[in-house]
Amino acid sequence: MITDIKGLHHVTSMAGDANENNAFFTGALGLRRVKKTVNFDAPEVYHLYYGDEVGTPGSVMTTFPFGQMPRGRRGVGEVGVTEFAVPKGALPYWAERLGSRGVSGLTQDSFLGEARLGFDGPDGDSFALVESEAQGRVPWTGADVPEDAGILGFRGARFRLNDADATGELLGFMGYVKGESADGVTRYVIEGGNAADTIDLEETPSGQAAHQGAGSVHHIAFAVEDRAAQLEVRRALLDTGYQVTPVIDRDYFWAIYFRTPGGVLFEIATNEPGFDRDEDTANLGSALKLPSRYEEHRAKIEALLPAITD
Numbered sequence: 001m002i003t004d005i006k007g008l009h010h011v012t013s014m015a016g017d018a019n020e021n022n023a024f025f026t027g028a029l030g031l032r033r034v035k036k037t038v039n040f041d042a043p044e045v046y047h048l049y050y051g052d053e054v055g056t057p058g059s060v061m062t063t064f065p066f067g068q069m070p071r072g073r074r075g076v077g078e079v080g081v082t083e084f085a086v087p088k089g090a091l092p093y094w095a096e097r098l099g100s101r102g103v104s105g106l107t108q109d110s111f112l113g114e115a116r117l118g119f120d121g122p123d124g125d126s127f128a129l130v131e132s133e134a135q136g137r138v139p140w141t142g143a144d145v146p147e148d149a150g151i152l153g154f155r156g157a158r159f160r161l162n163d164a165d166a167t168g169e170l171l172g173f174m175g176y177v178k179g180e181s182a183d184g185v186t187r188y189v190i191e192g193g194n195a196a197d198t199i200d201l202e203e204t205p206s207g208q209a210a211h212q213g214a215g216s217v218h219h220i221a222f223a224v225e226d227r228a229a230q231l232e233v234r235r236a237l238l239d240t241g242y243q244v245t246p247v248i249d250r251d252y253f254w255a256i257y258f259r260t261p262g263g264v265l266f267e268i269a270t271n272e273p274g275f276d277r278d279e280d281t282a283n284l285g286s287a288l289k290l291p292s293r294y295e296e297h298r299a300k301i302e303a304l305l306p307a308i309t310d
């Protein structure tokens with residue numbers, strides 16, 4: 001069994017308009033944009049990172065805003081809900097704030113005793129704010145969300161699957177412990193990691209398959225401390241029969257990817273080196289950062305990307 005996974009690292013979704021996306025995460029949700037770079041495999045598309053002050057692993061929502069991309073269709077075989085943690089008692093503030101900004105899909109309920117506010121993202125993405133213990137996490141207050149309500153990072157994620165067993169088995173192999181179930185949803189928790197420590201599996205045997213597009217989660221990344229731990233995890237996954245990519249340098253972390261039995265694309269990402277490797281903390285996310293191989297094409301790339309109005 002793998003013992004190096006520390007909870008979530010980041011969640012990456014496909015999106016439509018870059019400005020709408022930026023305004024939603026930095027404006028409506030009050031996250032900090034911690035990096036403005038490009039999709040390393042398609043540099044004519046931004047890769048935007050939003051999180052806490054420094055982009056602590058477990059707080060980082062990232063998007064590929066493709067522009068005119070058609071919306072995805074929610075269904076099984078995907079991350080159905082991306083869940084952020086907020087302080088206890090903060091949901092009335094958020095219901096009012098998101099409602100007044102015209103955010104759709106607002107629903108309030110609870111799961112395993114945690115109060116939740118569900119809402120839609122700008123491309124029909126499914127999100128929830130979950131009242132949680134801070135566990136030492138501090139929200140970004142550079143926007144206008146007060147500290148006693150601000151997003152602390154991720155709580156976790158809920159997957160929708162035709163058959164939860166194989167994914168549950170994989171999570172167990174990754175160090176997650178099967179917890180309680182309610183309403184056809186089973187919780188898996190990682191112990192001794194960061195606070196983004198839950199994965200909930202919702203089994204819908206006859207559900208229609210998801211179709212990826214804007215608003216769909218592209219992949220979900222789990223955190224490991226460093227490259228040595230990542231190599232251990234990679235070896236363990238390969239030994240178990242998973243097809244895992246080589247280690248890829250993403251400038252702010254190293255990444256490996258593999259497709260899981262339920263259809264969700266998993267990444268294992270290192271906590272090192274972090275988002276301040278090429279910008280100081282005060283200026284994170286302000287300049288367009290390119291991986292070194294694209295620097296010589298900077299002018300052409302900048303001309304292709306829409307200007308983002310902060």
Ligand code: ZN
Pocket residue numbers: 010012219221255267
């Ligand atoms: Zn990723």
